Amino acid sequence: MPSKKPETQQIDTQKSTMPDLALLSHDIQSAVSDVIGGVRLVDQDQLPDEAKLQLERVRTAAELLARLVENALTAPGEIGQDDLGLSNLNLPRYLENLASRWHGRAVEKGLAFSLDLPKDYPATIHINRVVLDRILTNFLSNAMKFCENGRISVKLRLDETENLIFSILDDGPGFDKAALFNLFKRAKRSDNLNQPGQGLGMFIAHDLTVQLGAEIRVKNRIEIDGSNGACVSLVLPLVVWSDPSLTNFATDFPDLSGLKILAAEDSPTLQLMVAQMLQKLGAEFEMAADGVETINWLQRESFDLVLLDIEMPNMSGIDVLKSVRKMPKPLADIPMIAMTAFVLNSHREAIYAAGADGIIAKPLTRIERFGAAILRVCQAQDLVISREVFEPDEPVISNDQLNSLLDLTDKDTRAELLRRIISDLRGVKARIAQDAKTLNYSAIRAQTHILIALAGAIGAKPLQLSSKKLNQLASKGEKDMVSQEAAYCLNLLNQVISIVEKTAKEHLDE
Structure with a gap:
């Protein structure tokens, strides 16, 4: 033979x-x-x-x-990804996790760490998350290795051609000519480096960047702002980070771009259908093929919501519901929507009794109904961060709305109402400022609930939107983003208080 x-x-x-x-x-x-x-x-x-x-x-x-x-x-082409492993990624959440990981390492080395984000940037990008992680991890690891004191910053910006640029800036020695020459060569390091390492990090990052169709830019900061240190940037062209199939997609469909969803479905065909719908609706998502895999995902990563097929092998959807509801909080409280073809009353009652927050009937045929069902549960759970925006020239307070409120009262009552509004705004401001310092999330949620109502009543739309966002971030315990949004919210509060005080003085002088 x-x-x-x-x-x-x-x-x-x-x-x-x-x-x-x-x-x-x-x-x-x-x-x-x-x-x-x-x-x-x-x-x-x-x-x-x-x-x-x-x-x-x-x-x-x-x-x-x-x-x-x-x-x-x-293998490439797994459900939820295309042949390049691309999928939706919630960028604010991703950056928060990146900062959480590297902030601790910076503190350990005695360095400051900051996340520098523009006011407007994409909520969702379409990219291979693991590849992006590996590139930025090697950038940050390199910066952390050579920066002995000062600060390391992660800066994000969108340039005029819609390139999405991640820059890592450090206060280290920068790159000498030999280091720059050998930077992307395998196991080639400058002879005068006294730091441990094999010279692989930047080689790996460069190789992965080429695979993405992106670009690495390296400069010493003295060329940028005259300071010491290095700036290493990953430049993602629009075609790399955006999904062309969404360009002409119906804009009146539900927007799930603020959500990270775990979808559990054993049928490969239905997995593909669910994945396509979630992709089009802008959600970041992962797929689980059975109940056991669902539990494993939930135990190792945080999600906003679970879509759960009831008839699954190894562990049924009903058993997953019961198991999750017995877990420690906050995991036990995660919203879960059942997907089933059995919608008789007896089945529905059993599903709700096990802990479901909603039911989507199969077959899944219309994307708008599918998205609307998810959105209803999210809104009932106060899950979705408002994605409303206000124009830069929109007033801090709508004078028409504030005056309409005051017109409901006589002169004496009007003065008392304005005094109370000012007193409440000042009180909330003081408490949010204190709670943001101590990261007292429950207290922040309580104060932002008050502020949402107050801001809405007096027509302070920008403040109301910021309060909603801060409330949601506090609910999720997202530390760095809570601090950033609290600072922005407090700035708006100062402006609102100043306007209301001026209004009160005008009415008292009448």
Whole structure:
């Protein structure tokens, strides 16, 4: 019998190895899930700020590790991704997680860390998240290695040609000529570097950037702003980060771009349908093929909502609902929508009794109904951050609305009403300022509820929108973004108080 050719033997070896790798992946992901689950169970309210930072660093790094393992063993074209592994990514949430991971590492080294975001940038981008993670991780790791003191900043901007640019700036020594020459070569490092490493980080980043169809720009900061340090940028052209299929998509369909959804469905055909709908509606999402995989995803990553097929192998949707509702909070409270073809009253009652927040009937035929059903549950749970925008020239307060409110009262009552409005606004301002410093999320939520009503009553739309956003960010415990939005909200509050005080003085002088 003729012996096999070497290449045939190699293929056979690879095939026999894949099941072993899949089993190893399962065990690694189980271990990572235990790490993340343990971190989530820690009562962070009782910990000092530095310990909280390091726990967030562990959590986000563990989530990245799980994705790297899964990505290494996932074939291109898996449901929810195209052949390049592209999928929707919620950019604000992604940047928050990036900051959570690297802030702790910077503090450990005695460095400052900041996230510099423009006022307007895409809420959702269409990209291979793992590739983006690996590129920015190598940029940041390099900056952290060589920066001995000062600050490391992550800056995002959208240029005039709609290139999306991620820049990592540090206060380190910058690059000498030899380092710049060898920067993207494999295992080539400048001889005068005294830091450990194999010289692979920037080589890997460059290789991945080429795969994306993007560009790396490297400069010493003395060429940019005259200061010491380096600036390394990842430049994503519009065609790389946007989804062309959404360009002419109906704008009156529900917008789910602020959501991260876990969809559980065992049928490959229905997986594809659900994935296509969520993709078109702008949601960031992951797919699970059965109940056990659903639980694993929930234990290792945070989601806003779960879409859950009821008839699944290994662990049914009903069992998933019951299991999740018994988990520690906040995971136990995650909104879950059942998807089922069985919509008789008895079935519906059993699904709701198990803990579902809503039911979507199969077959899934119309994307607008599918999106509307998800949006209804989100709004009932106060989940969706308002994506309304106001124009830069929109007034801080609508004089018409404020005057209409005051016209409902006589002169004496009007003066008392204005005094109370001013007093309430000042009180909320003082409490939000204090609670933002201590990251007292429950107190921030309570104060923003008051502020949403107050701002709406007097026609302060920008303040009302900022209050809604701050409330939602506090509900999710997103630290850096809470601090940024609180600062913006307090600035608007100062302007509103000044206008109302001026209005009060005018009425008292009448």
